[in-house]
Amino acid sequence: MLGTWIPTLLALALWLYGLYLALTRTKSPTAKGVTLAALIGLFLAFGGFDLALVPGPGGYPHTLEKTRTLPPLKGVVIALTNAEVVVGPGSGRLRLVEKAKTAAALARMHPSVRVTDGRLQIIDDHQPKGTAYRIELDLPSPVAARISLTNGALRAEDRLSALWFSATNGDVRLANYRPTGPTTLAMTNGEVRILGFAPEAPTRIDLTNGEVTVRAEKPLKVKARVTNGAIRLPDRTRAAAGGTEATYGPEQAPPLTVRILNGEVDYREGSP
DSSP states (O other), rough: OHHHHHHHHHHHHHHHHHHHHHHTTTTOHHHHHHHHHHHHHHHHHHTTOOOOOOOOOOOOEEEEEEEEEOOOSSSEEEEEEEEEEEEEEESSSEEEEEESSHHHHHHHHEEEEEEETOOOOOOOOOOTTTEEEEEEEEEOOOEEOOOOOOOEEEEESOOOEEEEEEEEEEEEEESOOOOOOOOEEEEEEEEEEEEHHHOOOOEEEEEEEEEEEEEEEEEEEEEEEEEEEEEEEEEEEEEESSSSEEEOOOOTTTTEEEEEEEEEEEEESSSO
């Protein structure tokens, strides 16, 4: 019980201090930032989150960590500008870290976090400049995920049943990935690496610039096309500046379709 109230009491003390600064030095931007940040902390503390101030990494000196217990989920929706999403096995917990270059930017971060009908939604339609998120999901069972990032990355191990991912600049790392539903990755710049891949449904990867590495646990029906770059398959390698395409695998196997403008496809079967 005491651990639950400590963040709330700290936020209250911080708010009172900020209020004192604001009353005695009304033009102080520090006072405004402290007061506003503490008000947000109070709201979140009473809204189901456990709060903790944590030291920020390089480039983001102002960081706030929030954790909460999750009910059983069947789906996840995330839409953010700058974010790193990490999904892995666990008992059911969300760890949300807000990172900012300034205290004022941190105070303006207002992500919408809610669970409706077994679906977790994390969205920030007005994410301030100079901010980023780190989202860690520890889940007891796989979920279907829909993730849209402008700049960011996805790391997931053994906890996705289906995935739709889009990013302008981003990387995807999937380990022990055995989806029962479809997978779609649409990225402009980035890298895709899938290990322990055993899908039961179609997979499509569209990438403008970057590399795709797949290590499948069972044969897939591969259809790959690269405009500038190379395609590496178990029985051959093709490379051409004017475009090359190749197919591989049994017709009845789950399909894997890869389209890259500039880059490479490296597909292998078995352990890496």
